[in-house]
Amino acid sequence: MAKILSKREFSPGVKEYTLDAPLIAKKCQAGQFVIIRTDTHGERIPLTIADFDRDGGTITIVVQEVGNSTKHLGESFGVGDEILDLLGPLGRPSHIENFRTAICIGGGIGVAPVYPIARELKKAGNKIISIIGARNKDLIIFEEKMRATSDELFITTDDGSIGRKGFVTDPLREILRAGGKPGLVLAIGPVVMMRNVAAVTKEYGVYTVASLNSIMVDGTGMCGGCRVAVGDETKFVCVDGPEFDAHLVDFTNLMQRQQMYKEQEALEYSCGGHCQCL
Amino acid sequence: MPVDRHPMPEQPAGVRNKNFDEVALGYDLETAFAEAGRCLQCQNALCQTGCPVNIDIPRFIKNLREKDMASSIAVLKSKNSLPAVCGRVCPQESQCEEKCVLGRRGQPIAIGRLERFVADYAREQQLGLAPAAAAEEKNRGKVAIVGSGPAGLTVAGDLSRMGYGVTIFEALHEPGGVLMYGIPQFRLPKEIVQYEISQLKLLGVKIEVNMVIGRSYTIGELLEEEGFDAVFIGTGAGLPHFMNIPGENLNGVYSANEFLTRANLMRSYKFPFVATPLVVGKKAAVIGAGNVAVDAARTAKRLGADAVSIVYRRSEKEMPARNEEIEHAKEEGIVFHLLTYPVKIIGNDKGWATAMECVRMELGEPDASGRRSPKEIKNSNFLLDADTVIVAIGQGPNPLIPTTTKGMDANKRGNIIADENGRTTRDGVFAGGDIVTGAATVISAMGAGKAAAKSIHEYIMSKRANPDK
Ligand SMILES: Cc1cc2nc3c(=O)[nH]c(=O)nc-3n(C[C@H](O)[C@H](O)[C@H](O)COP(=O)(O)OP(=O)(O)OC[C@H]3O[C@@H](n4cnc5c(N)ncnc54)[C@H](O)[C@@H]3O)c2cc1C
Ligand SMILES: Cc1cc2nc3c(=O)[nH]c(=O)nc-3n(C[C@H](O)[C@H](O)[C@H](O)COP(=O)(O)OP(=O)(O)OC[C@H]3O[C@@H](n4cnc5c(N)ncnc54)[C@H](O)[C@@H]3O)c2cc1C
Ligand code: SF4
Ligand code: FES
Numbered sequence: 201m202a203k204i205l206s207k208r209e210f211s212p213g214v215k216e217y218t219l220d221a222p223l224i225a226k227k228c229q230a231g232q233f234v235i236i237r238t239d240t241h242g243e244r245i246p247l248t249i250a251d252f253d254r255d256g257g258t259i260t261i262v263v264q265e266v267g268n269s270t271k272h273l274g275e276s277f278g279v280g281d282e283i284l285d286l287l288g289p290l291g292r293p294s295h296i297e298n299f300r301t302a303i304c305i306g307g308g309i310g311v312a313p314v315y316p317i318a319r320e321l322k323k324a325g326n327k328i329i330s331i332i333g334a335r336n337k338d339l340i341i342f343e344e345k346m347r348a349t350s351d352e353l354f355i356t357t358d359d360g361s362i363g364r365k366g367f368v369t370d371p372l373r374e375i376l377r378a379g380g381k382p383g384l385v386l387a388i389g390p391v392v393m394m395r396n397v398a399a400v401t402k403e404y405g406v407y408t409v410a411s412l413n414s415i416m417v418d419g420t421g422m423c424g425g426c427r428v429a430v431g432d433e434t435k436f437v438c439v440d441g442p443e444f445d446a447h448l449v450d451f452t453n454l455m456q457r458q459q460m461y462k463e464q465e466a467l468e469y470s471c472g473g474h475c476q477c478l
Numbered sequence: 479m480p481v482d483r484h485p486m487p488e489q490p491a492g493v494r495n496k497n498f499d500e501v502a503l504g505y506d507l508e509t510a511f512a513e514a515g516r517c518l519q520c521q522n523a524l525c526q527t528g529c530p531v532n533i534d535i536p537r538f539i540k541n542l543r544e545k546d547m548a549s550s551i552a553v554l555k556s557k558n559s560l561p562a563v564c565g566r567v568c569p570q571e572s573q574c575e576e577k578c579v580l581g582r583r584g585q586p587i588a589i590g591r592l593e594r595f596v597a598d599y600a601r602e603q604q605l606g607l608a609p610a611a612a613a614e615e616k617n618r619g620k621v622a623i624v625g626s627g628p629a630g631l632t633v634a635g636d637l638s639r640m641g642y643g644v645t646i647f648e649a650l651h652e653p654g655g656v657l658m659y660g661i662p663q664f665r666l667p668k669e670i671v672q673y674e675i676s677q678l679k680l681l682g683v684k685i686e687v688n689m690v691i692g693r694s695y696t697i698g699e700l701l702e703e704e705g706f707d708a709v710f711i712g713t714g715a716g717l718p719h720f721m722n723i724p725g726e727n728l729n730g731v732y733s734a735n736e737f738l739t740r741a742n743l744m745r746s747y748k749f750p751f752v753a754t755p756l757v758v759g760k761k762a763a764v765i766g767a768g769n770v771a772v773d774a775a776r777t778a779k780r781l782g783a784d785a786v787s788i789v790y791r792r793s794e795k796e797m798p799a800r801n802e803e804i805e806h807a808k809e810e811g812i813v814f815h816l817l818t819y820p821v822k823i824i825g826n827d828k829g830w831a832t833a834m835e836c837v838r839m840e841l842g843e844p845d846a847s848g849r850r851s852p853k854e855i856k857n858s859n860f861l862l863d864a865d866t867v868i869v870a871i872g873q874g875p876n877p878l879i880p881t882t883t884k885g886m887d888a889n890k891r892g893n894i895i896a897d898e899n900g901r902t903t904r905d906g907v908f909a910g911g912d913i914v915t916g917a918a919t920v921i922s923a924m925g926a927g928k929a930a931a932k933s934i935h936e937y938i939m940s941k942r943a944n945p946d947k
Pocket of ligand 4: 415416417418419420421422423424425427436437438439
């Protein structure tokens with residue numbers, strides 16, 4: 201059980217929760233994630249740890265309501281409510297070292313998981329150039345936090361309502377074209393965005409890491425549902441990742457696998473799902 | 479003329495392959511007494527030598543015959559804390575029942591069915607309940623148990639009865655291990671597993687779910703910071719093996735673990751009333767022929783696949799699943815493609831599996847183990863339609879604990895090395911069950927748990943006696 205200590209809405213369908221989770225707050229490191237299950241009928245939902253407070257014993261998650269389970273969390277759970285199951289920290293922590301310059305790219309909700317990694321990279325002595333992007337101004341999150349940890353911050357939106365109009369790959373390409381040779385590019389966001397970032401950095405031979413969000417069940421390496429092709433190997437995102445060398449990831453396969461339950465999800469919860477009639 | 483063993487009443491095949499209710503309905507009182515009446519009460523009971531936890535089989539049968547159910551369950555429980563589970567899933571035909579003298583001339587006593595009967599009767603009548611334990615009595619020491627499968631549950635029960643404070647750490651949200659997430663409802667109702675676990679809780683065992691050891695705490699931290707005197711690792715063989723053939727990452731291809739976890743632990747068969755979906759197509763093919771494969775095939779059938787087949791590279795004789803389950807599967811309409819080996823899974827342009835390319839096999843000369851190894855027949859390739867493919871070719875050990883525990887050795891396959899008393903190479907750390915032996919059986923995991931509980935007790939006692947050592 202984990203109590204919700206605070207909840208706020210960043211934009212319609214994107215909410216931040218602080219959870220009472222002393223053990224996870226004590227152990228977690230940047231790049232790791234948790235799995236929650238809201239109630240006995242619920243799905244196991246993987247979510248990145250977007251921030252943590254070791255002394256206060258709390259972790260922060262940012263959730264985008266994309267389907268039934270995340271909507272149910274957003275609509276039915278408020279401050280003081282308890283989430284039935286919270287498991288973590290899961291996954292391998294991000295590899296932190298001094299790469300001299302690191303470009304940290306977050307797309308949409310992906311900015312939240314980028315933040316703690318950028319902070320650790322900064323502590324390790326890196327110059328941090330951050331690029332955050334979203335469809336429009338309302339969907340840009342964590343702007344102040346990112347500004348505070350970055351030496352340079354670029355914002356892009358599809359419609360130009362804040363920052364420059366375009367995609368995160370635009371400033372990235374400019375930096376690389378101008379001869380900036382970062383030791384690391386980190387990309388977290390929609391798969392298409394990560395794939396495009398990887399395509400750009402590949403041209404320049406820059407080491408690039410992407411954090412993958414495949415569909416998961418247990419998150420402990422037991423089911424293999426989260427598997428993804430990396431190079432000529434099959435990897436389990438939950439235990440071998442979630443971060444992988446973006447130049448080796450088969451993004452097409454990842455995108456296909458994310459569609460696996462699309463038809464079912466449309467049916468989900470025909471009676472609200474929480475009727476307890478079963 | 480010896481009387482034949484009494485058949486088990488079952489749901490008819492054409493009914494049960496559409497529901498998740500238990501297949502075998504269990505003996506009634508009269509049949510149980512009649513079956514127990516066949517037992518010769520041998521002086522030198524061979525059946526008992528076939529039992530991995532050495533249950534006093536003639537005695538529990540005698541008590542049953544005398545209608546002394548309280549004593550009968552007590553005899554079972556003194557050696558086996560999960561009789562309702564073992565009565566259902568143990569391979570009795572190769573254990574106690576194989577040894578029973580009656581089997582030489584006719585049919586052995588149905589020991590498993592009687593065990594199940596006594597355990598079910600006791601549960602329904604509330605006999606032989608675990609005594610509620612007072613917390614202050616658990617002062618002999620503190621033991622942490624990692625994993626709540628049959629191995630961990632057995633260690634917990636035994637040590638708790640000896641007066642230890644026991645905490646089980648389980649990664650999933652419900653305790654029970656494979657009994658909860660793997661073996662399907664129609665073979666082992668989850669209510670029964672939960673009842674047995676509730677008995678352990680009465681004994682004073684604490685269970686903390688949602689705790690992944692290796693991440694939440696390491697084994698070292700449990701011993702050095704959390705004040706446990708010893709740790710038992712019973713994390714099972716949970717890592718699914720894949721075939722490494724082309725097309726295995728297509729949609730519609732599952733490991734048996736994923737397929738069964740969605741169906742059992744997450745109760746996908748009630749979707750959309752529960753939130754976790756499972757896609758089952760019209761034609762399902764399961765690769766492998768162990769208990770896991772047969773369970774997956776029968777589950778796929780129940781979830782609505784029209785045609786379900788099992789694809790196995792050897793012949794019927796070599797199939798590792800229990801005979802009874804294979805028979806049940808055939809009755810339910812599962813088709814067996816024997817001496818068949820998949821080489822490729824074929825998909826459509828949307829990334830969904832549509833068929834499996836297979837080759838036919840023939841059995842060659844017996845190898846060192848005496849098994850005839852299968853060889854490919856050249857140019858025998860053919861296509862088998864399949865929009866759901868379930869890979870059930872075995873499981874290995876999860877590397878999380880071996881790789882995060884200093885001073886504890888694992889073998890090349892990643893299984894933790896432990897002696898017959900469950901001692902690992904690290905002082906105070908014990909292990910047993912599938913994590914040590916590789917995927918095996920419920921009862922062998924329980925046997926390992928029993929041995930480990932005894933040696934943990936000895937370890938803590940001797941440490942108390944010589945605190946400087
Ligand atoms: C390691 C990891 C970290 C993540 N971090 C975040 C985060 O910080 N914030 C956030 O909003 N989202 C995060 N996600 C994605 C989030 O888990 C999914 O959006 C969520 O599970 C969707 O559930 P749903 O029922 O609301 O939507 P659904 O209608 O079930 O699905 C919508 C889409 O979400 C994906 N999805 C569905 N079920 C799962 C599942 N069990 N696991 C992963 N993806 C799934 C599928 O692509 C699906 O098409 C993360 C995923 C992973 C694997
Ligand atoms: C589908 C299926 C059908 C089977 N049918 C039969 C049968 O009919 N008869 C029979 O005798 N045997 C059968 N078996 C085999 C039998 O179930 C296993 O041999 C037995 O369960 C092993 O017990 P265990 O205690 O070693 O591990 P498990 O039952 O595997 O339990 C291990 C537990 O440890 C947990 N765990 C793992 N890692 C961690 C961690 N890091 N931290 C915390 N917890 C962790 C897991 O979540 C799990 O709950 C079957 C197995 C399967 C999969
Ligand atoms: S061997 Fe068979 S007949 Fe003899 S005691 Fe055991 S169960 Fe009874
Ligand atoms: S989520 Fe099951 S193995 Fe990764």
